[in-house]
Amino acid sequence: MLALVTWHAEQGAAIMTASTVPPPAVRTGRRLPRRPRLGAPQRVFDTTFSGVGLTMAAWFFALSLLPSLLPRGAAVQGVASGVTVMIGYGFGATCQWLWRYLGIPAVPGRARRVLVLVLVGLGLWAAVFTGWRQVGWQNEIRTLYGMEPSSPSTWPVIIGVTVALTVLILVVSRSLRLLFRTVFGWLGRRLPRRVAVVVGSAVLLALIWSLLTGVLVNGFFTVANAIFAPRDTLIAEDMNRPQVPERSGSPQSLSSWELLGRQGRYFVGGGPTVAELDRANGGGAKEPIRVYAGLRSADTVQGRADLLLAELKRSGAFSRKVLVVATTTGTGFLDQNGTDPLEFLWNGDTAIGGVQYSYLPSWISLLADQDAVRETSRVVFDTVHTYWATLPEASRPKLYLYGLSLGSFGVESILGSINVINEPVDGALMSGPPFVNELHARLTAGREPGSPAYLPVYEKGRTVRFTAEQDGLGRGGATWGPTRLVYLQHASDPIVFFSPSMAFAEPEWLKDGQRGPDVSPRMGWFPIVTMWQVLLDLPGAGSIPMGYGHLYSATANLESWVAVTQPPDWTPERTATLASILEKRPYKDT
Structure with missing residues (x-):
């Protein structure tokens, strides 16, 4: 699409001129510029450029170097700069074409030369200045996150990737230009000129849009599934098959170890041992129940839900104090920083169950699997909840929901179900809710005046509260x-705060008084550019130190579980003790 915009910017004037009958030439003693003919041969690798476009490209290159939410590596910075440069070039070329098309007189003579020199000079100065400051700006964020500083040695990579991507986009855009003009020429021999341009543009744009949104998108998801599905079947050496009946995949389990999936095997084979729980809580621990149904465990969503319920019954989950229906991320991942703290908090008197719905990593699953996570979440919850509601209220476990990232999208799907009204859940923890979460967006938009967008207060915190790495659960009313x-x-976390609307409207979380403590004070908003930068932050949101971006610490999850589940006779001192134990345990990134 960027190539189409660039093509249109460069060729708009030529097409409009070719489709309009020119007025008679006025003899002025000088030769008039030659107007392009409809269907005239064009070179793909034309060496002419828009002067205004090049000037804007320099300015946009400068903007691309400004900080965004997360620190950027050299290659990512090159991608950000390459695309941003072409956005700037397309914008400048479009403005130049529009100026000429409207017939606005150009600045004459020497004044024009001076104006051009000033604009070009300012653009080059901005590019050089931001280039000089870029490493320092990035290191400010890296220092904030406790990361190693980068050095100017990253510049060859940045420049190389920027130039390569710019050339690629330019070649694609000018190839599209040749395609459009060829079609216009062919139609122009059979139809009136204006009709040829309109019909040709409509047909080609429809075909390109269908190709981009249909063939290419579907092909991308098909290839991604083909790549990641085999990985789900591999049984790695660090996967520990459980032997106790409280776990799926054990010899007593109804859920096969081989069919659990990669993340399911890590989940049921992980977590604290009874010995660890005894040391942390002074004895009396139970083996935590962890049950799971992999995507290959049954052919249908209902079949996997029925298997999970059977596993919960078999393992004695309904006799525990706490039962959690957990919605996984794309690959079936359940974060140990979200599950382990709950088991430490309740000394193992817990049961956690999850069902896999995809093979794809979260950043792809976020686009491809929204319907799958919505359906799986509702079917699994309805299946478990229907049985749970038949049990005596005094003896059945408290029922909670948990989801990280796209898993929180599944939790919101459950909370919006009418079945929850008659037998409400006891609570829910949603970590890193992605920007597609509708309930989260409504709550943030309806927050109380004076509460920041990054950490809202909604209806004095009567039901829902927002928190971050620094415990914010005390914010709101006493009730x-x-x-x-x-x-x-x-x-x-760009997964939480990205929005397509950032292209043309400044997000509230960047305004004065709304910015969080882990957002660079130098980050600003610029139309289109900021949206593109935050979009590029998405894949790297889980590749930074714990406690920033999309990585939520065990301590933050523990404090949230304390507030949600309300264990009896609990004290802040006990929270601090468990937090110190949890933070010493190694985090296993699977």
Whole structure:
């Protein structure tokens, strides 16, 4: 699409001129510029450029170097700069074409030369200045996150990737230009000129749009599934097959170890041992129940839900104090920083169940699997909830929901179900809610005046509260009802705060008084550019130190679970003790 915009910017004037009968030439003693003919041969690798476009490209290159939410590596910075440069060039070329098309007189003579020199000079100065400051700006963010500083040695990579991507986009755009003019020429021999341009543009744009949104998108998801599905079947050496009946995949389990999937095997084979729980809580621990159904465990969503319920019954989950229906991320991942703290908190008197719905990593699953996570979440919850509701209220476990990232999207799908009204859940923890979460967006938009967008207060915190790495659950009124919903989110998490609307409107979380402590004070908003920068932050949101971006610490999850589940006779001192134990345990990135 960027190539189409660039093509249109460069060729708009030529097409409009070719489709309009020119007025008779006025003899002025000088030769008039030659107007392009409809269908005239064009070179793909034309060496002419828009002067205004090149000037804007320099300015946009400068903007691309400004900080965004997360620190950027050299290659990512090159991608950001390459695309941003072509956005600037397309914008400048479009403005130049529009100026000429409207017949606005150009600045004459020497004044024009001076104006051009000033604009070009300012653009080059901005590019050089931001280039000189770029490493320092990035290191400010890296220092904030506790990362090693980068050095100017990254510049060859940045420049190389920028130039390569710019050339690629330019070649594609000018190839499209040749395609359009060829079609216009062919139609122009059979139809009136204006009709040829309109019909040709409509047909080609429809074909290109269908190709981009249909063939290419579907092909991308098909290839991604083909790549990641085999990985789901591999049984790695660090996967520990459980032997106790409280776990799926054990010899007593109804859910096969081989069919659990990669993340399911890590989940059921992980977590704290009874010995660890005894040391942390002074004895009396139980083996935590962890059950799971992999995508290949049954052919249908209902079949996997029925298998999970059977596993919960078999393992004795309904006799525990706490039962959690967890919605996984794309690959079936359940974060140990979200599950382990709950088991430490309740000394193993817990049961956690999850169902896989995809093979794709979260950043792809976020685009491809929204319907799958919505359906799986509702079917699994309805299946478990229907049985749970038949049990005596005094003896059945408290029922909670948990989801990280796209898993929180599944939790919101459950909370919007009418079945929850008659038998409400006892609470929910949603970590890193992505920007597609509709309930999260409504709550943020309806927050109380004076509360920041990155950490809202909604209706005095009567049901739902927002928190971050620094515990914010005390914000709001003194009354917090028995059903407690918690959103755990970082201001620096692009998965939470990205929005397509950022292209043309400044997001509230960047305005004065709304910015979180882990967002660079130098980050500003510029139309289109900022949206593109934050979009590029998405894939790297889980590749930075714990406690920033999309990585939520065990301590933050523990504090959230304490607030949601309300263990009896609990004290802040016990929270601090467990937090110190949890932070010493190694985090296993699977």
